[in-house]
């Protein structure tokens with residue numbers, strides 16, 4: 001099976017999906033730290049991403065992670081003032097980050113709209129791209145680190161990170177990070193990794209739980225184009241994993257799930 005072929009795991013409900021994904025992430029991070037001394041994870045916003053972080057916070061196995069040797073990056077951010085409750089980083093802090101001993105130098109939040117770039121989301125995006133490029137080593141395949149795991153929530157319209165169907169961001173082939181203007185989901189201004197940055201990750205995990213994600217999962221996994229269905233273009237270098245609950249998997253084409261017998 002090619003690394004580009006998505007693998008699917010379907011859980012009974014969203015709570016079990018969040019707990020199983022948290023357990024899976026802990027194992028991945030612990031293994032990476034054991035073999036290379038450090039690990040890097042790209043976080044997502046949204047309900048499913050925050051559900052995973054909350055499950056991780058309440059897992060006894062969280063203490064197996066060396067939090068001080070974990071780099072955290074973001075796949076996208078809602079371009080709002082620092083501390084705004086709708087910022088993805090604010091929600092991640094509440095769900096998990098404030099309760100684990102992270103090294104603040106390794107927590108790479110995207111800039112806020114009242115930060116050094118003011119309301120200029122494009123300048124904020126360029127500065128995040130520079131930070132990623134500085135962190136990328138010669139062994140990396142792009143101007144971003146080879147993230148161990150990159151998490152993506154899947155929106156009901158098939159968006160991932162802040163790459164929305166048909167908007168310029170999803171068409172970007174050169175830059176690693178771009179500003180988003182006129183997002184159909186509020187707030188309208190955002191900053192996002194692009195598909196080339198996402199595809200530099202070793203593993204990409206797409207999270208989809210709930211009935212409102214069923215159509216998006218079915219479209220993205222049925223051969224749709226990435227411009228129309230950005231989730232279809234998200235893949236990892238070594239693995240692309242869709243983690244779903246039964247409701248989100250309910251409209252998948254026959255033969256995709258459960259896996260067809262050989």
Ligand SMILES: O=C1O[C@H](COP(=O)(O)O)[C@@H](O)[C@H](O)[C@H]1O
Pocket residue numbers: 044045046047048049076077078088152153154155156160161162185
């Ligand atoms: O706005 C966003 O939405 C998506 C999906 O969120 P969900 O609540 O429908 O699961 C999320 O992945 C993205 O990071 C976020 O900025």
